[in-house]
Amino acid sequence: MKQSPSTPLPPPDERRRLREAQSLTQAQVAARVGVARETVRSWETGRTTPRGRKRDAYAKLLAELATEKNEQDEKEQKEQKDPKEVTAGQDPAPVAIDLRSDALTPAQAFDALYAFCAPALVRQTYLLTGRRELARESVERAFQLAWQSWPEVALDRDPAGWVRATAYECALSPWHRLRPRYRHPEPPPADATDRALMDVLLKLPPPHRRTLLLYDGVGLDLPDTAAETEASTPATANRLLHARAAIAERLPELSDPAELHRRLATLASTERLRAAQPPAVRHGSERRARFWTRAAIAFTVALIGTTSLTLRSAPTHYEPPVAPGSDVRGVPKRVAPGPLSEAESKLREKLREESARGPERLQPTLP
Template sequence: MTQSPATPLPPPKERRRLRESQSLTQAQVAARVGVTRETVRAWETGRTTPRGRKREAYARLLGELTKPPVAQEALAEAEVTARRQDTDAAETPVRTDPPELSPGRPASEGSPLTPAQAFDALYAFCAPSLVRQAYLLTGRRELARESVERAFQLAWQRWPEVAVDRDPAGWVRASAYEYALSPWHRLRPRYRHPEPPPANPSDRALMDVLLTLPPPYRRTLLLYDGVGLDLPDTAAETEASTPAAANRLLHAREAVAARLPELAEPAELHRRLAEVAAAERLRAAKPPTVRTGSERRASFWTRAAIAFTVALIGTTALTLRTAPRQYEPPIAPGATIQGVPPKVAPGPLSEAEQELRAKLREETVSGPERLMPQPG
C-alpha cells in the first residue's frame, strides 16, 4: 500500500530538522514507528523511502512534530519507550545522534567539530551495532571486536576521505565485513578452534544456520534483513548486481526457513537476529584507544618502509662500491693453428719412447762429462 497523496512525506532534510527541533533522537523515532535506528537514519539521508504502514506511522509522527504541545508529549513517550527497549536489549543508554561528519560543516549553531571529535562521534554511533553484526557474520566474539577496531583504524588513517563520504557508516561497515570474512583467519592459531556457542538453544540454532551459509549469502541476509538496507544498496555493498543479490537473499532465507520454519517471515527473522546479537553483550574499545592504535600501526608501517628503503639504498651503494671500475673483456675462445700437432692425452709409451727413456736414465744426473782442454 502506498502513501496517500493527501499526506506526503517532507524531504529528507526536513524530516531531520523536525526531529531535531523537538530534541528527539533517531532511536526514539524508531521506537515510535517500530523500526530500527539504522532505518530511520536511512530515511533521513534519503537513501531509502518508507513504504506501507511504516510510511503512514512515520508521516503521522512527522505531523505531530510540527505541533509544539503534541511534540512534547511525543518526546516524553518516546523517551520512555526507547529506554525500556534499550534496557530489555542490553544496549547502551540512549544518546543523541552524532552531527554531520563533513569537514567545515558545523555540527550545530556552535563551532565545527575537530577531526578527532567527528571520528569519536561516528565510532560511538556505529561501533556497538557493528560489533554485533560482525559476531553474526563470524560467530566469534573476539574476531568481531577486532574487525570493528581494524575498520575504524583504517577509517582514521583515511579520515579526509571518510569524512566527506556520502555514508561514512557504510564505509566503515564494508571494511569491517571484509576483514571479518577474510579467509586468512582460519590460518591463525587462535581461530582454528570454534568458540563456545550461545547459551540459549534457539540462539545457538540460528547461529548454526547462519554459519552454514556461504559468506556472500550470509552477508546479504544480514545487510537486508538485519541492518535494513534496500536491495540496491545491499547489492552495491556486496559488490554484486541487484538480481544476484536478490537470488542470494532468497536462497539464504530458504536455507534458514528449512532449518527454522518459525523464521520464515522476514520480520520475525529481523527480530531474532537483533535478539541473538544483543544477547552476547559485546563491547567495543573506547574511541581514543582505537585512534591511538591506528596511529601506532601507521607509525610502525612507516618505520618499516623507511628501514626497507635504507637497506635497499645501502645494498645499492655497497654494490656500486665493490663493482669493477673498468671493463674487462672476456677471454676469446681458442683457435686452431696450422702446423702444430694437437695436444694428446697421456697414455702408454711406445717401444721407441721406452728405449729413449731407458737411454736417458743411463746417463748421469748432471749430463755427459764435461770436455776439458788438454795442453799441447
C-alpha cells in the same frame, strides 16, 4: 497525489536519517505506525508514498523524531560549550551527527561516529563470523582505517556504511584461518535456539551470509545491499533467496522474513560485546601508522645503502671477457701404447731374468 499541508513529509533520505538518529529499526517504526517492515523500507527509499491515516501517523512520528533530534543537538552543543556540566561517567546518546560541520573537530566527529556505530557493528560482525574477539578486532581495525582516511570518510555520503563495509571485509578475510587462535571454534551461544540459528548462518557461503545480514539484519534495501557487497541487484536478490531458503530448510519457523529479522536482532543482543573506547582506537591507528611509516623509511634507507654499496664496489672500467679457446692444428693426437711386438716381448723377458749382479751394461757401477 496531493499532500495535505497539515501532515508534510520529509524526503525519503531524511526519513531514514531521522529514524537512525534515534537508533530505531525499521521494524520498530513499523510497529508504531501499524504497518509491515517492508512498507517502511519502501517509504524510506521513495518507492511508495504513505496514504490516508498511515500517512498521518507516519508524518506525526517523523515530526516527533525531528523534535527529539533538535533537542539532542541543542543539548550536545551546550555540553560542548560548557564541558563542566557533563555528568561524569554518562555515556553520550547515539545520535547521527553531521561530520562535515565546522563546529566539530576531526577527533570529536570521529568519536561521535564511533559511539553511534561501533556497539551495533560489533554485534553485526559477530553474526557474520561467529567469533567475538574477531568481531571486536575487525570493527576496531575498520575504525583505525577510517581515522587514517578521515577526510575521505567525513565527506562520504554514508560514513557508517563505509566503516561497516570495511569491518565486514576485515572479518571475512581468508587470512584469519592461518592464525593459531582461530583454528579452534569459540563457545556457542547458551540458548539452544540461538545455537541453531548461528550454526545455520555459519554454514552459509560468506557472500550469502553478508547479504542476508545487511538486508534482513541491518535493514538495507536491495540496491544499497548490492552496492555494499559490490554485486548486481539480481545477483544480490538470488543470494538473499538462497540464504532464506537454506535457513527455512533447517529452521522452518524462520521462513517469515519478519521473524527472521527479530531472531537476528535477539541473537545479536544476547551477546555482551563491548567495543574499545574511541581515544584508544584513534591512538592505536596513529601508532600503527607511525610503525608502518618508520618501517617504510627503514626499508628505503636499506635500499639506498645497498645501492650505494653496489655502485662503490662495481668496476670503474670495462673489462672484456676472456675469449673462448680455439683449436690448434698440426699437433698430433695422443695415442695410447699398443701391444708389444715379439722382439720387445723377448727383450722384456730377458731383462726380467737377469739378476742384479749381471753384466755392467745392465747395472752400471760408479767409478
